[in-house]
Amino acid sequence: MRQTIGRWLVPAIGGLAFLFLLVPIAYVFAFSFNDAGRTNLSWRGFTLENWQNPCGAPAVCQALGNSLQIGATATLLATILGTAIAIGLVRYRFRFNATANMLIFLPLATPEVVLGASLLAQFLNLGADLGMGTIIIAHTMFCISFVVVTVKARVASLDPKLEEAAADLYASPMQAFWRVTFPLLLPGIVAAALLAFAMSFDDFIITNFNSGNVDTFPKFIYVAATRGIPAQANVIGSAMFIVALLVVIGGQVLASRRAKLLAAR
Amino acid sequence: MVQERLAEETTTAAGRDSGGADLVLDSVTKRFADFVAVDDLNLTIPAGSFFALLGPSGCGKTTTLRMVAGLEQPTSGTLSIGGRDITRTGAHERPVNTVFQNYALFPHMSVLDNVAFGLKRRKIRGAEARAKSALELVELGHLAARRPGQLSGGQQQRVALARAIVNRPAVLLLDEPLGALDMKLRRQMQVELKNIQLEVGLTFVHVTHDQEEAMTMADTVAVMNAGRVEQMGAPRELYELPRTAFVANFLGKSNLVPGEVIEDRGDAVVVNARGNRLTVLKERAAAHHGRVLVGIRPEKLKMMWPQDAAGDPDNMLHGRVADTSFTGVSTDYLVDVPGVGRLGVFSQNHGQQLARPGDEVVLCWDTAHAFGLDGREDSSAGAAEAAEAAAP
Amino acid sequence: MSLLARNRGNGPAADASGKAARPGGKDPRSAGEIGAERRRSRMGYWLILPGFAFMLLFFVLPVFSLLATSLYAKPPGADVGQFVPALQFGNYADVLGAYWQELLRSFAFALVATVAALLIGYPMAYLVAVRLRGRKLLQGILLVLIIAPFFTSFILRTQAWKQILADEGPVVAVLRAVALLPEDGRLTATAFAVVCGLTYNFLPFMTLPIYANLERLDTRLIEAGTDLYASPFQTFRTVTLPLSMPGVMAGTLLTFIPASGDYINAALLGNNQDTTMIGQVIDSRFFRVVDYPGASALSFVLMLAILALVILYVRRFGTKELL
Numbered sequence: 013m014r015q016t017i018g019r020w021l022v023p024a025i026g027g028l029a030f031l032f033l034l035v036p037i038a039y040v041f042a043f044s045f046n047d048a049g050r051t052n053l054s055w056r057g058f059t060l061e062n063w064q065n066p067c068g069a070p071a072v073c074q075a076l077g078n079s080l081q082i083g084a085t086a087t088l089l090a091t092i093l094g095t096a097i098a099i100g101l102v103r104y105r106f107r108f109n110a111t112a113n114m115l116i117f118l119p120l121a122t123p124e125v126v127l128g129a130s131l132l133a134q135f136l137n138l139g140a141d142l143g144m145g146t147i148i149i150a151h152t153m154f155c156i157s158f159v160v161v162t163v164k165a166r167v168a169s170l171d172p173k174l175e176e177a178a179a180d181l182y183a184s185p186m187q188a189f190w191r192v193t194f195p196l197l198l199p200g201i202v203a204a205a206l207l208a209f210a211m212s213f214d215d216f217i218i219t220n221f222n223s224g225n226v227d228t229f230p231k232f233i234y235v236a237a238t239r240g241i242p243a244q245a246n247v248i249g250s251a252m253f254i255v256a257l258l259v260v261i262g263g264q265v266l267a268s269r270r271a272k273l274l275a276a277r
Numbered sequence: 278m279v280q281e282r283l284a285e286e287t288t289t290a291a292g293r294d295s296g297g298a299d300l301v302l303d304s305v306t307k308r309f310a311d312f313v314a315v316d317d318l319n320l321t322i323p324a325g326s327f328f329a330l331l332g333p334s335g336c337g338k339t340t341t342l343r344m345v346a347g348l349e350q351p352t353s354g355t356l357s358i359g360g361r362d363i364t365r366t367g368a369h370e371r372p373v374n375t376v377f378q379n380y381a382l383f384p385h386m387s388v389l390d391n392v393a394f395g396l397k398r399r400k401i402r403g404a405e406a407r408a409k410s411a412l413e414l415v416e417l418g419h420l421a422a423r424r425p426g427q428l429s430g431g432q433q434q435r436v437a438l439a440r441a442i443v444n445r446p447a448v449l450l451l452d453e454p455l456g457a458l459d460m461k462l463r464r465q466m467q468v469e470l471k472n473i474q475l476e477v478g479l480t481f482v483h484v485t486h487d488q489e490e491a492m493t494m495a496d497t498v499a500v501m502n503a504g505r506v507e508q509m510g511a512p513r514e515l516y517e518l519p520r521t522a523f524v525a526n527f528l529g530k531s532n533l534v535p536g537e538v539i540e541d542r543g544d545a546v547v548v549n550a551r552g553n554r555l556t557v558l559k560e561r562a563a564a565h566h567g568r569v570l571v572g573i574r575p576e577k578l579k580m581m582w583p584q585d586a587a588g589d590p591d592n593m594l595h596g597r598v599a600d601t602s603f604t605g606v607s608t609d610y611l612v613d614v615p616g617v618g619r620l621g622v623f624s625q626n627h628g629q630q631l632a633r634p635g636d637e638v639v640l641c642w643d644t645a646h647a648f649g650l651d652g653r654e655d656s657s658a659g660a661a662e663a664a665e666a667a668a669p
Numbered sequence: 670m671s672l673l674a675r676n677r678g679n680g681p682a683a684d685a686s687g688k689a690a691r692p693g694g695k696d697p698r699s700a701g702e703i704g705a706e707r708r709r710s711r712m713g714y715w716l717i718l719p720g721f722a723f724m725l726l727f728f729v730l731p732v733f734s735l736l737a738t739s740l741y742a743k744p745p746g747a748d749v750g751q752f753v754p755a756l757q758f759g760n761y762a763d764v765l766g767a768y769w770q771e772l773l774r775s776f777a778f779a780l781v782a783t784v785a786a787l788l789i790g791y792p793m794a795y796l797v798a799v800r801l802r803g804r805k806l807l808q809g810i811l812l813v814l815i816i817a818p819f820f821t822s823f824i825l826r827t828q829a830w831k832q833i834l835a836d837e838g839p840v841v842a843v844l845r846a847v848a849l850l851p852e853d854g855r856l857t858a859t860a861f862a863v864v865c866g867l868t869y870n871f872l873p874f875m876t877l878p879i880y881a882n883l884e885r886l887d888t889r890l891i892e893a894g895t896d897l898y899a900s901p902f903q904t905f906r907t908v909t910l911p912l913s914m915p916g917v918m919a920g921t922l923l924t925f926i927p928a929s930g931d932y933i934n935a936a937l938l939g940n941n942q943d944t945t946m947i948g949q950v951i952d953s954r955f956f957r958v959v960d961y962p963g964a965s966a967l968s969f970v971l972m973l974a975i976l977a978l979v980i981l982y983v984r985r986f987g988t989k990e991l992l
Contacts, residue, residue: 026796029789030814033872036829037821043829053832093720104713115721119728121922121979122972123930125948129955129968130731133738136961153727156720176348177381179368181395181440188369191394195385210819216933217948221955233824237937241828252820257813264809 037253044246052243062243066251069242075232076248082144082228083212086151091205093152094159095197101160102167119157127154128221135222142224150222151215155208162207166200206260213252298324298359298372298447300345300480305354307340307504314340316504318354322448322482322497327474329483329495333527333662337504342450342484347371358447369398374441375450380433382425388412388436389421395444411443412436414473431462438470442477451483455490467493486666488528492516500524502659516574520563522650525572526659527666532578532620533570533656541565545644547591551616554591557649568652575623577646580610580632586639592647594640596620598632612638732972739965750959760966768950768967772974775947778860779929782867783875786924787917789868790875794916795909798883799891812880815873823870827937830866831857834938858940866934874923882916883909918986926975947971 043052047059067073101112119127131150132142140146174196178188216230223231233245300322307315315337322328330338343349345356347368355364363371374395382391389408396404412418415435425433434454441449451470455463471494474481485491491498492512499509500523508515508524515528525531536550546562548555548571555571562569586593596614608631610622622640632638742755765772797811818826834840834856844850856862886909894904910917932948939945947967954964 022792022796022800025789025792026800029793029872030811032789032869033814033818036826036833036869037818039829039833040821040825054837093723096716097720100713100716104716106713106717112717112721115724115729119724121926121976123926123948123975125930125932125951126735126968126972127728129951129964130735131727132955133961133965134727134731134734137734137738149727153724156724160720171379171381173377173379173381174383176346176368177375177377177383178394179348180346180373180375180377181444182369182398183394184367184369184398187398192383196383207816210816214819214823216824217931220952230822230824233822233828234933237824237828241825245825249821249825252822253817256817256820260813260817261810264806264813268805 037250040246041250041253044243044250046243046246048243052241052246062247066244066247069244071227071232072229072242072244072248075227075229078144078226079213079229082147082151083209085148086155086212087205087209089148089152090155090159090208091201094156094204094208095163095201097156098160098163098167099193099197102164103172116157116160119154120161124154124215124217125221128218131218132221142222143226146222146224147219147226147228150218151212154215154218155211158207158211159204162204163197163200166197170196210256298480300448300482301357302341302345303355303357305341305344305351305356307337307344307349308352313504315344315351318504318506320499320506320509322480324359324447324480325478326497327471327481327483327495329485329491329498330501331485331488331491331498331528332501333486333659333666336501336662338484338486338501339452341501342375342452342482345448345482346373346375346450372447373450374444374446374448375452376434376437376441376454378452378454378456380425380437380454382433382436382440384424384426386424387421388417388423388425388428391425391436392440392443394440399444408439408443411439414442415439430458431466434458434466435469438473442473442479445477446479448480448482451481451485453485454483455485455487463490470494488663488666492528498528500528502527502662517646518561518648519572520650521658522570522654522656523659523662525648525650526657527663530575530621530663531572532575533572533650534617534620535568535570535652535656537568537652538564538566546649548649553594553614553617555647556591556644557647558644561645561647562649564649564651570650570652570654570656572648572650573620573642573646575609575621576625577642578620578622578640579642580612580622580624581639581641583637583639586641592641592644594620596638596640598634598636598638600634601632603631610638612640614640735965735969738961739969741962741965743962750961752961757962760962761970764954764963764967765970768947771945771947771950772967772971774945775929775971776974776978778864778867778935778946779925779931781864782871782928783921783925785864785868786872786875787921790872790920791879791917793872794876794879794883798880799886799888802884802888815876815880818873824933824937827866827870827933830862830869831937834862857938858944860939860944862938863935863944863946866938867928867931870931870934871924871928874927875920878919878923879913879916882913882919886912914986918983922979922982926979929975930971 043055044062045058045060046052046055047057047061062068097116101109101116106112128150131146131153135142135146170193174192175188178192179185183191214230216228216234219228219231220234227235229245229248233241236242236245300320302318302320305315305318306313318337318341330341332338340349344351347363347366347370351364355362357363358372363373382388383394386394389405389412392411393404393408396407401407409418409421412421415438417432417435417439420428420432425436428436437454454470455466458466467490470481483491483495496511497509498512498515500507500515502523508520515524519525519528519531522531522533525533534550534555536548536553536555538546539549540547542556544560545556545558546565546569548557548569550571557569557571559565583595594614594617596612596617598610599613599619600611602609606626608624608626610624610632612620612622614620620640737754738752739760740754740756740758741752741760742757743751744753747753793815797808801808801811832838836855836857841850841854841856844856845852845854850856890908890912891904894908895901899907929946930948932946932952935944935946935949951964951967951971954960954967958964
């Protein structure tokens with residue numbers, strides 16, 4: 013009796029949890045078809061207008077463009093810096109190893125509001141102009157830690173003997189890195205980059221502290237929330253979700269197909 | 278067929294940078310912070326030989342190998358291959374290839390790409406074709422498209438071998454290449470490796486802690502301990518005439534009996550070991566006076582019943598059996614000899630009556646089988662390391 | 670996030686939950702290998718230097734900036750937002766005296782949300798990692814569903830919750846109809862709504878590290894537990910749960926820390942009296958009141974309090990494998 017309960021309990025809770033996770037997304041998606049007018053609060057009828065004209069509320073697209081640009085730049089910077097740190101920390105020993113690990117861990121153990129506030133304090137003391145530059149710096153900063161921990165796991169599972177084998181087989185240090193180390197780390201690096209992009213794209217708090225009058229997508233919505241979010245924001249939120257889903261599932265299918273092909277040979 | 282062709286190509290390529298060339302280590306020292314891994318090592322490994330570096334873990338053999346490969350820089354001293362100094366040459370610029378301990382096959386490349394990797398880095402034409410024929414040599418041509426992860430341990434080992442020899446290095450380094458295989462596969466691979474070495478005629482340098490493996494495969498064995506070569510020579514020579522207690526104990530087992538030289542007979546010395554007179558030939562003794570250790574291998578000891586022991590009272594020890602273990606082909610005895618200690622005896626099964634614990638016995642041996650070591654040495658040196666090396 | 674699925678244990682906090690790259694203490698490698706690293710360690714410095722320089726400039730220094738700012742004083746007769754460097758420790762007493770309630774409330778909300786997220790996230794992770802083991806595609810899709818909400822923007826989703834749970838919304842109507850909620854009862858603008866929002870928003874941070882850990886769990890151990898007469902629940906309590914503790918540690922930290930500093934949920938789903946969280950206070954002291962020293966002092970207190978809690982927690986349940 014108890015066993016049957018156990019057997020069903022986990023999938024039941026798990027399934028409900030997924031439902032919980034997806035309900036608001038379904039809501040956002042549904043209301044992207046709302047013939048909303050100014051405030052998208054109650055259902056007023058179905059329309060494709062919002063999807064046909066996602067930039068109908070121009071500020072939305074402006075904010076989205078900023079978010080994409082910030083996300084891409086911060087992801088690139090954080091991935092490069094973080095991957096180098098991950099390789100360095102795993103492969104080499106330093107006298108200040110513990111300190112270095114702490115420095116990576118601390119931003120993860122600091123609430124966003126503190127990260128945002130401290131950067132703002134710094135920028136204020138330096139008299140820096142807040143804007144795209146400061147947002148990118150802030151995002152890169154909090155993404156680096158995520159990249160480091162993700163890539164580190166991958167580097168740690170990589171046998172250093174493989175690089176030695178490459179050197180032994182006439183590969184210069186550069187060739188050894190690009191032909192052996194990098195391809196083997198790539199899945200970890202891509203995962204880290206995707207994560208960094210997601211974190212950057214969805215960040216509001218740190219951005220809010222350091223953005224001056226530049227709008228990002230989340231900031232736009234937060235500000236708009238008081239007077240009504242245009243339905244176009246729902247369109248973009250839904251579209252981003254679908255794109256992310258398609259990209260990742262597509263990659264997954266391709267990978268499993270390749271694995272099958274290899275196994276068949 | 279293919280094997281012959283590869284062997285031929287290998288010999289013809291000798292002119293450039295391979296085909297076997299003398300590897301010379303000239304007073305090479307490697308120091309790590311506060312630890313000397315390799316201490317003033319001088320070695321000449323002749324072209325075409327199968328050379329084994331044998332020793333317990335931490336003896337410096339792997340560091341030596343890594344310095345030859347270029348993965349480690351010596352603190353002082355020089356290395357040269359065929360007269361060319363390679364001390365400061367990068368790993369990727371040396372005519373040396375390695376079969377790594379756990380093979381270190383690139384998991385993201387096919388077997389063929391693994392084997393062709395070195396050729397492609399050197400931009401050698403026909404890399405794929407050569408890689409294919411190297412795979413044929415190790416009888417894995419049909420698995421060229423697989424990933425290393427899809428192969429068995431023995432197959433991976435052969436890929437690693439093919440990946441190294443396809444480059445026709447002047448020196449091929451084997452870093453405990455059989456360590457990961459089970460016993461049966463290991464013996465089989467030992468034979469195959471030896472055959473391939475004979476076929477392609479490269480210089481093989483093999484690092485191992487397995488004395489049996491070293492003796493089976495190599496034509497020269499260097500026993501290393503604490504960063505130094507204790508003794509070097511053909512396997513038989515090392516076994517029959519060890520020059521240090523470490524070699525006597527690490528390479529097979531030895532009974533080492535302490536005593537004092539009391540008489541010089543011209544070609545031999547007589548040693549007094551607690552009242553027992555033991556004779557050692559001078560040419561087989563490391564010391565000719567003062568305190569010595571007299572060594573006899575367990576299988577060289579003859580065990581007799583006291584009533585059968587007659588004649589020459591020299592080279593004769595009286596004792597009592599402490600323990601026996603019967604293994605079928607033989608019986609191992611431990612015999613307590615008063616004042617001398619516990620000796621091991623290995624007795625072939627000829628159908629004779631077996632002794633039991635508590636039996637009085639007499640041990641004797643042929644003088645030609647005994648060897649003499651410096652009495653200042655620790656008689657148990659190397660025994661613990663040998664036990665550790667034997668453990669799986 | 671298929672990559673999460675494909676690369677065992679590369680989740681966002683996989684490392685935090687997973688095996689340490691360098692478990693401190695004795696070095697198992699031979700002297701030779703250490704030497705090799707020493708030789709190349711200059712290369713190592715070049716690798717970590719740019720990243721650490723960045724972190725130094727934009728994380729460590731700002732924290733000191735924050736500390737300095739928190740001690741600034743407002744000179745008499747100064748304009749709004751004008752402060753002078755000083756060592757005015759009284760700022761701390763002032764803000765603590767005024768906002769200790771919000772601080773405690775933030776931790777209480779975060780704690781409840783973390784426990785709730787654990788109760789929801791663990792079965793979720795277990796379902797994907799253990800029950801669906803071997804079904805790669807399904808696993809991959811479910812993992813994507815955990816991460817993809819980030820792309821919808823969490824403010825948009827929180828706003829959606831606000832509308833779903835609104836007084837005139839469907840949920841409240843149903844609950845009132847079945848008398849689970851009194852006629853004038855409401856869901857939004859309550860502490861309950863804020864905690865639900867926190868739970869919802871940080872659920873992925875709980876689920877992913879646990880998933881990364883459970884994914885490597887050897888199911889034969891569960892079988893061994895059952896084989897040794899443990900009931901499924903006992904097996905879970907004595908085998909599965911202890912083995913997945915590193916994942917649980919990482920997940921709870923990654924949920925609790927951001928949740929205690931969050932203010933979006935409180936702002937959108939709470940009210941202005943008894944659900945105010947410390948993040949809201951910091952934000953408004955920075956931007957509305959323009960009290961930089963006060964806001965900085967509060968931030969600093971929040972950071973220290975969380976660090977202290979984290980250290981206590983790790984000491985208590987700790988595992989060296991955290992990083």
